Amino acid sequence: MRYAETGFNLEIDLTRGSIERVATDPGETGLYLGGLGTNAKLLWDRVPPEVEPFSPENLLIFAAGLLCGTPAPGCNRTIVSTISPQTRLMAFSMMGGFWAPELKYAGYDKVILRGKSPGLVYLWIHNDKVEIRDASHLQGKGANETAELIQQELKEPKAQVAAIGLAGENRVYFASIEQGRSSASRGGIGAVMGDKRVKAIAVRGTGDINIAQSVEFLALCNEVLNYIKVRADNPIPGVMPILAGLGSPQEMRIHDEKWHTESFMWGNSRERRKDFWTEEVEKEWMETMENARTRLISCYNCPMKCAATISLPGLPTYMMKCFSKLTYTMAAFSNLDFGLRIAQRATEYGVDAFSTPQVMAFGLELYENGILTDTDMKGLPSDNDERFFWLLDRIVRREGIGDLLANGTYWAAQEIGKGAEAFAHNNIKKTEQMPLKLSMLNPIYFLMYCTGEKVNITQIEGQFPQMPFETREEREEFVKDWVQVPDEKFKDYFLDWELRGEKSFPYYPTVQMCCDIVDWQEKMHYIDDALGMCAGLSSFPLKPPYHIHNYPDLISAGAGIEMDEARLTKAAKRYRTLVRAINIRRGMRRKDEKPPENHWKKRFPELEKELLDTYYTFKGWNNEGIPTKESLHDLGLDYVSDDFLQRGILTDSDKEVSHEG
Amino acid sequence: MACEVICSAFHASPKYSSNNPARSRIRVIRDPIADIYVPVYAGEYSVAECAGRDKYTIDGKDYDECAFCRASCPSRDLFKEPDSGLPLKCDMCESDPPLEKPMCVQWCLNDALIYEVREEEVEEEVKLEDLEIGLEALADKYGLTKIMDIITRMSASKKG
Numbered sequence A: 001m002r003y004a005e006t007g008f009n010l011e012i013d014l015t016r017g018s019i020e021r022v023a024t025d026p027g028e029t030g031l032y033l034g035g036l037g038t039n040a041k042l043l044w045d046r047v048p049p050e051v052e053p054f055s056p057e058n059l060l061i062f063a064a065g066l067l068c069g070t071p072a073p074g075c076n077r078t079i080v081s082t083i084s085p086q087t088r089l090m091a092f093s094m095m096g097g098f099w100a101p102e103l104k105y106a107g108y109d110k111v112i113l114r115g116k117s118p119g120l121v122y123l124w125i126h127n128d129k130v131e132i133r134d135a136s137h138l139q140g141k142g143a144n145e146t147a148e149l150i151q152q153e154l155k156e157p158k159a160q161v162a163a164i165g166l167a168g169e170n171r172v173y174f175a176s177i178e179q180g181r182s183s184a185s186r187g188g189i190g191a192v193m194g195d196k197r198v199k200a201i202a203v204r205g206t207g208d209i210n211i212a213q214s215v216e217f218l219a220l221c222n223e224v225l226n227y228i229k230v231r232a233d234n235p236i237p238g239v240m241p242i243l244a245g246l247g248s249p250q251e252m253r254i255h256d257e258k259w260h261t262e263s264f265m266w267g268n269s270r271e272r273r274k275d276f277w278t279e280e281v282e283k284e285w286m287e288t289m290e291n292a293r294t295r296l297i298s299c300y301n302c303p304m305k306c307a308a309t310i311s312l313p314g315l316p317t318y319m320m321k322c323f324s325k326l327t328y329t330m331a332a333f334s335n336l337d338f339g340l341r342i343a344q345r346a347t348e349y350g351v352d353a354f355s356t357p358q359v360m361a362f363g364l365e366l367y368e369n370g371i372l373t374d375t376d377m378k379g380l381p382s383d384n385d386e387r388f389f390w391l392l393d394r395i396v397r398r399e400g401i402g403d404l405l406a407n408g409t410y411w412a413a414q415e416i417g418k419g420a421e422a423f424a425h426n427n428i429k430k431t432e433q434m435p436l437k438l439s440m441l442n443p444i445y446f447l448m449y450c451t452g453e454k455v456n457i458t459q460i461e462g463q464f465p466q467m468p469f470e471t472r473e474e475r476e477e478f479v480k481d482w483v484q485v486p487d488e489k490f491k492d493y494f495l496d497w498e499l500r501g502e503k504s505f506p507y508y509p510t511v512q513m514c515c516d517i518v519d520w521q522e523k524m525h526y527i528d529d530a531l532g533m534c535a536g537l538s539s540f541p542l543k544p545p546y547h548i549h550n551y552p553d554l555i556s557a558g559a560g561i562e563m564d565e566a567r568l569t570k571a572a573k574r575y576r577t578l579v580r581a582i583n584i585r586r587g588m589r590r591k592d593e594k595p596p597e598n599h600w601k602k603r604f605p606e607l608e609k610e611l612l613d614t615y616y617t618f619k620g621w622n623n624e625g626i627p628t629k630e631s632l633h634d635l636g637l638d639y640v641s642d643d644f645l646q647r648g649i650l651t652d653s654d655k656e657v658s659h660e661g
Numbered sequence B: 001m002a003c004e005v006i007c008s009a010f011h012a013s014p015k016y017s018s019n020n021p022a023r024s025r026i027r028v029i030r031d032p033i034a035d036i037y038v039p040v041y042a043g044e045y046s047v048a049e050c051a052g053r054d055k056y057t058i059d060g061k062d063y064d065e066c067a068f069c070r071a072s073c074p075s076r077d078l079f080k081e082p083d084s085g086l087p088l089k090c091d092m093c094e095s096d097p098p099l100e101k102p103m104c105v106q107w108c109l110n111d112a113l114i115y116e117v118r119e120e121e122v123e124e125e126v127k128l129e130d131l132e133i134g135l136e137a138l139a140d141k142y143g144l145t146k147i148m149d150i151i152t153r154m155s156a157s158k159k160g
C-alpha cells in the first residue's frame, strides 16, 4: 500500500487524445519525495534542452505535494512545473486553494500533459473517469467565469477548477493559472497551458488517502495546530505587523501599509515615496478595503485566512491574496480602489500580479521617453488609470503594442531596441522582480537573488529575520524559543548581528554565515514544495510550526518513508541540484546569476565575488555554478554528470567549462 | 475543510489510518463567490426525499433548497459512503473514553464550530415534540382509537 501519495499519475497526450493511469515507482518518492522533487525528475528525464517552451514535447505537470490531502494543516499546494517561455528555464509555480487535495482524493499525484490539442479543450477528472472535453464555448472567457461555467455544465459544484483566462490562451509570457482564491502565476506557465490548448482542469475526488502510522501522524498534526494557536496569541515583537504572525503576508487583514508604500518603489520600480502614508491615505484606503472585502478566506484545511473575497460595486466578486493588493496601485501611482478594480479584470484574464503592473509601467515609461511613439500607442487614453486598463486589454489580446509587451519587459526591450533595454531594469533571469531599490548591499539577499531558481525572492526568503534587532536584549529574547533553527550556531549569528558598526551589513553576517543562512532558507522552501506545504506555515514566516525537526517524523508517519534530518536534507539537496542541472543544461551560467544592477546603491564587487565563489563551493558547484561530478555522485545523480560530460558541460577534469547558451 | 478531514480520519478504522472528506459526517456547503459557508452535520437517514423544498434568501444570499438539511437522503450524495452509498450520521465522535470536544470542533480554530452542552430539559422537549409529531401522523393514518388499542396491548405485554 502507498501512504500519503496515491502511487498513480495521469499521463495525458493531448495530440493523440490518450489518457493513461500510470503507477509510479515508490523508490523515486524516497529519493525525490514528491511535488517539485519528482516533477524535476520527470523534466530531466523527458524534456531535453532542445525542447522549446511552446513545443508539443514540453511537459506541463500539475503535482499535488507528497502530504497534500493528509490531515497536515495547510498542506494544499499544487506545484506546476514546465519550461518557461519567459526564462526558457524550468518554472515551478505553486498555488494554494483546494485543487491538489482534490486530485489526491480522485486517486492521482500528478497530471502530466504533453503534446498539443488540436482544439481548445478542458479536462474532467472524476475519480476513475477522466475525459478530454471540448472547450470551444469557453474560448475568451475569464478564468473564474470558466470555473463557474464548468461546474454548472458538469453539475458538480464541488469540482475544483484550475483555469486560464485570455492571457493564457494568447500565450502571454506572464500568464497565470487561476484557481479561485489562488493562482500559479510566475514563469508564464499559463502560456504553456494555453499553448497546449487546455483551458482548464476540473477535478472531483471521493477516494481515501492512507496514512502509514496514523496515531503518530495525528499527534504531530495536533502539535502543529497547537503551535499555530500559540503563535496567534504571541506575535513576534519588533517586526512590522505583516511579518509578526504566520500565514502568507496578511495583506487582506492589515490596513497599515506604511512599510510597503514607503519602502517599495512606485511606477516601473522607479520612485520611492517616503512620506506617502499620511493619515488621510490610511483613512481612505481603509474605507476602500472595508467596503470591498466581504470575508477573509482560507485554503484547504488551514486555520489561517490569507485571502479575501472582494466585491466592488458593478464588478463580479473575486478573491485576492497577498501583495496583488498593491502592485497595480503602485505601478500606476494610483490608489487602492484602482488597484482592487484592475486586479479583478487581471484575475479574469489570468496574469501574474508582479510582472503585469511593471510591464505596463515600463510601456508607459518608454512612451514618455519617446521610445514608443504615438503610432505605437494609438488610442492610448489620456487618463492615467484608464491607460493601465487600456494596456492590460491590449496585452492579453496581443493587440498592437500589446503583442510586444505580452513577452515581458526583457523580451519586449530586446525587440524594441532604441535603448529600451535600460528600462527593463528590474529583472533577474528575464523576470520582473519585486519593485525594491535599496541602499546598502545585503549579502544574504545578494546570494538569494543570484542563485534562486524560483526567480522570485518571496519564494526563497524566510525564517531568518530580515534585519537585526536594535538591542541585544531583544535578540536574546527572540532566540529563547527559536526551536526552528537547524543548528544552534544560527542563534549566535543572529545574537551578534548589529544595525551599525563592525557586525553589520555588508560584512556581517560573514560570507560563511551567509552561505549557511541562505542554504537553510532555500532548503526549507524546497522541502515545502515537495510536500505541498504552504510556505506561510513553514519556510516564509519567522518561527513557523513546520521545520526541519518535525518534518522527518511527519514524512515517516505520513508517507511511511524512513526519514531523519540528514536524509531529508540530502533529498532536498538532490532535487534542488536537479533543478539546477535542468537549467544548466539549458544554458544557465554564472553570468545569469546577478541581482538587478541598481538593486542596491552601495555595491561591493570584491565581496560579492567572494560571496558567490564561496556559496558555489559550499553547494558543490564549480565556478560557473555547475554541480561538480563529485557532488553529483554524492547525491546519486551520476546520470546527470554522464549527461554533462557527454554534452561537454563538464569535462573529465571537472575544471574546464564550456560556454554554451 | 479541516472539520471534514478530521471527521473522516477519526471514523476510519483503524482510527486516523485514512481520511476522505467525502466520508465526513460534517460538510461545509461552500460557495465563496456568493459568500456562502454553511457547516452541516449529518442527521437521520431519510428513505424518501421531502416535498416542500424551498430556496432561501438570507442576508441577500440565495441558498440552495437543501443547503441546511442534515438528512442523508436519496436526492443527493451528501452524507453517504462514497462506495457503498450507506448513510452517514454524526455520532458526536462517540468514543471510549469520551472526547472533551468532538474532533471537528477541536480542529476548527476559527470558532465557526462550537460545542456546548444544552440543558437536558430542552433536549427532552425536542424529543417529545418529535414523538408527538410521529404519533399525530400515525393517528391521522390509522385513527386514534386503533393507536390507543395498540399501545394498551403493548404496555400489557411489556408488563407480563
Ligand code: SF4
Residues within 6 Å of the ligand: A074, A075, A076, A096, A097, A246, A247, A248, A297, A298, A299, A300, A302, A303, A304, A305, A306, A307, A534, A535, A536, A537
Ligand atoms: S497559511 Fe494562508 S496561504 Fe497558507 S494554506 Fe493557510 S490560508 Fe492558504
Ligand code: SF4
Residues within 6 Å of the ligand: B006, B007, B010, B024, B025, B026, B041, B042, B089, B090, B091, B092, B093, B094, B102, B103, B104, B105
Ligand atoms: S461531532 Fe464528530 S462525528 Fe460529528 S461531524 Fe463532528 S467530527 Fe464528525
